[in-house]
Amino acid sequence: MLPLRLGEGRGEVVVIELDAVSMVYRSRGKGAVTALDDLHLRIEAGEFVTLVGPSGCGKSTVLKLVSGLLEATSGQIRIHGQPVRGPRREMGFVFQTPVLLPWRTVRENVLLPIEMLGRPVREHVARADELLAQVGLDGFQTAHSWELSGGMQQRVGICRALIHDPEILLMDEPFAALDAMTRETIGFELLRIWEERRKTVLFVTHSIPEAVLLADRVVVMSPRPGRIASVIPIDLPRPRTVEMEYDERFKEAALEIRALIDHGSTSARTSATAAGGRA
Amino acid sequence: MTAPDASGVGRPGHPETADAPLPGRGLDLGTWIAPVVSVILILALWQATVLVFRLPRFVLPPPLDVLTALVNNLPILLRDTWITGRETVAGFFLSILVAVPLAILINLSAPLRNGIYPFLLLGQSVPKQAIAPLLLLWIGYGEVPRVILAFLTAFFPIVVNTAIGLQMTPPEMQDLGRLLSASRRRVFFKVTFPSAMPYFFAGLKVAISLAVIGAVIGEFIGGDTGLGQRILVASGNQRTDLAFAAILMLSLLGILLFTLVALAEKILCPWYDKS
Numbered sequence: 001m002l003p004l005r006l007g008e009g010r011g012e013v014v015v016i017e018l019d020a021v022s023m024v025y026r027s028r029g030k031g032a033v034t035a036l037d038d039l040h041l042r043i044e045a046g047e048f049v050t051l052v053g054p055s056g057c058g059k060s061t062v063l064k065l066v067s068g069l070l071e072a073t074s075g076q077i078r079i080h081g082q083p084v085r086g087p088r089r090e091m092g093f094v095f096q097t098p099v100l101l102p103w104r105t106v107r108e109n110v111l112l113p114i115e116m117l118g119r120p121v122r123e124h125v126a127r128a129d130e131l132l133a134q135v136g137l138d139g140f141q142t143a144h145s146w147e148l149s150g151g152m153q154q155r156v157g158i159c160r161a162l163i164h165d166p167e168i169l170l171m172d173e174p175f176a177a178l179d180a181m182t183r184e185t186i187g188f189e190l191l192r193i194w195e196e197r198r199k200t201v202l203f204v205t206h207s208i209p210e211a212v213l214l215a216d217r218v219v220v221m222s223p224r225p226g227r228i229a230s231v232i233p234i235d236l237p238r239p240r241t242v243e244m245e246y247d248e249r250f251k252e253a254a255l256e257i258r259a260l261i262d263h264g265s266t267s268a269r270t271s272a273t274a275a276g277g278r279a
Numbered sequence: 280m281t282a283p284d285a286s287g288v289g290r291p292g293h294p295e296t297a298d299a300p301l302p303g304r305g306l307d308l309g310t311w312i313a314p315v316v317s318v319i320l321i322l323a324l325w326q327a328t329v330l331v332f333r334l335p336r337f338v339l340p341p342p343l344d345v346l347t348a349l350v351n352n353l354p355i356l357l358r359d360t361w362i363t364g365r366e367t368v369a370g371f372f373l374s375i376l377v378a379v380p381l382a383i384l385i386n387l388s389a390p391l392r393n394g395i396y397p398f399l400l401l402g403q404s405v406p407k408q409a410i411a412p413l414l415l416l417w418i419g420y421g422e423v424p425r426v427i428l429a430f431l432t433a434f435f436p437i438v439v440n441t442a443i444g445l446q447m448t449p450p451e452m453q454d455l456g457r458l459l460s461a462s463r464r465r466v467f468f469k470v471t472f473p474s475a476m477p478y479f480f481a482g483l484k485v486a487i488s489l490a491v492i493g494a495v496i497g498e499f500i501g502g503d504t505g506l507g508q509r510i511l512v513a514s515g516n517q518r519t520d521l522a523f524a525a526i527l528m529l530s531l532l533g534i535l536l537f538t539l540v541a542l543a544e545k546i547l548c549p550w551y552d553k554s
Contacts, residue, residue: 067454067458068458069454069457069458087457087458087459087460088458089458089459089460091458093454093455093458095451095454097451099449099451099452101452101470101473101474102550102551103473103476103548103550112455112469113455113459115465115469116455116456116459116461116465116466116469117459117461118461118465144550146550164459
């Protein structure tokens with residue numbers, strides 16, 4: 001599981017660490033449901049890690065745990081060696097839907113975290129405009145969300161997550177609602193920003209091609225209970241291009257992940273049948 | 280197009296999402312002719328019915344008589360309308376003043392909510408007409424009991440709608456607030472309160488129409504001014520034409536006040552009908 005590549009500041013400092021993390025939801029009547037079971041993972045500074053798996057495998061829960069919005073039932077999550085206790089400001093969070101505030105302009109939406117932090121807004125306007133320009137939204141600073149397409153709204157969502165210069169970027173299926181073409185374009189835009197700003201990215205998706213194309217490493221999860229089935233290093237050069245989707249290494253990785261996911265769901269089915277037989 | 284965009288969207292000002300057909304835009308004759316024709320037809324039918332069946336005028340005055348009564352008594356009717364309007368607006372603003380803080384309190388904590396809600400439901404289920412005689416007993420004649428009745432009728436839809444609106448904060452925004460450890464107050468003013476605005480205005484639109492009813496009920500019960508009293512007195516004197524004219528003024532007042540609230544909504548939350 002140790003990354004073989006070194007250099008460019010990557011592969012040296014461990015930023016996010018999951019140590020035997022489990023998450024159990026208790027509800028009345030239904031009893032306890034294990035959402036995550038014994039997760040171990042180390043993510044290094046500047047790394048782009050994607051988390052892929054079928055729906056219901058607890059991918060989003062992992063993000064909430066890392067951000068401190070949720071607390072693990074057992075195990076520990078550490079950021080730079082410090083255990084996570086409660087929400088942390090050094091996280092930028094990109095939600096599945098952008099959820100822009102319709103009474104604010106695009107620029108004001110990007111600046112919202114600055115206002116929430118109580119920092120001087122005026123000092124961050126230039127940075128907001130710069131981020132917007134980087135995702136091709138130059139000229140849209142004073143537009144409103146209803147004037148934007150879904151893709152443009154999610155671009156604003158990315159800028160909003162980056163405005164307070166967080167060290168870690170957590171992304172929860174951010175492109176799931178977008179069409180395939182937009183998805184690809186915006187993915188490469190994200191990679192450009194990432195190459196430039198060197199954030200540590202944890203990116204949840206259910207699209208295998210997306211997971212492979214973006215990542216340094218793909219964490220494959222199996223469902224019920226959510227476990228890490230495998231971690232696949234992606235041996236494709238940077239910067240990534242569309243053509244790499246036809247590269248043998250890409251296909252190999254994608255197939256391997258596919259097999260892992262299918263195997264995971266098969267075993268889940270068998271255990272369900274077994275449980276049904278017992279009852 | 281300078282910015283290449285795979286999602287293929289318009290520029291600001293030419294939004295792709297906003298070019299759905301707007302009703303009643305410009306001089307669209309089709310949308311104007313139908314209602315005008317139907318109104319004229321109904322009035323003609325009314326006039327014809329009265330003439331053909333020789334209905335006594337105190338039972339049903341023909342529309343032209345109503346118009347004459349309206350024109351001849353315009354100064355009195357305008358003064359009545361002013362009084363009823365004043366009572367309505369006073370009660371309406373009073374209800375906003377009380378309802379909004381109460382809605383905020385309801386959303387502050389579960390015990391507060393559970394403590395206040397039963398009284399709201401109880402209060403809402405009481406017909407306000409039933410309280411009117413009591414108000415007369417407690418406060419006496421004059422404009423105050425009418426303002427209170429307008430307030431009571433307008434109050435509940437504002438509380439309920441605003442309280443619901445305040446719960447409409449997107450969960451993602453709450454997460455964002457928690458991540459950045461923003462204070463509750465900051466999240467409230469930046470996200471929660473503005474998010475509730477469309478619901479607040481939906482409540483206001485219901486409330487303003489109800490406030491007119493409340494004021495008129497107050498006028499029915501006691502006093503000697505306002506459109507409600509004018510209708511009562513005119514009916515008693517078999518001046519049905521004047522009663523009809525007063526009712527017409529009442530509905531015009533209602534339409535005017537409703538339009539003003541809708542206008543305020545357009546100015547204060549212009550995003551609502553667009554998003």
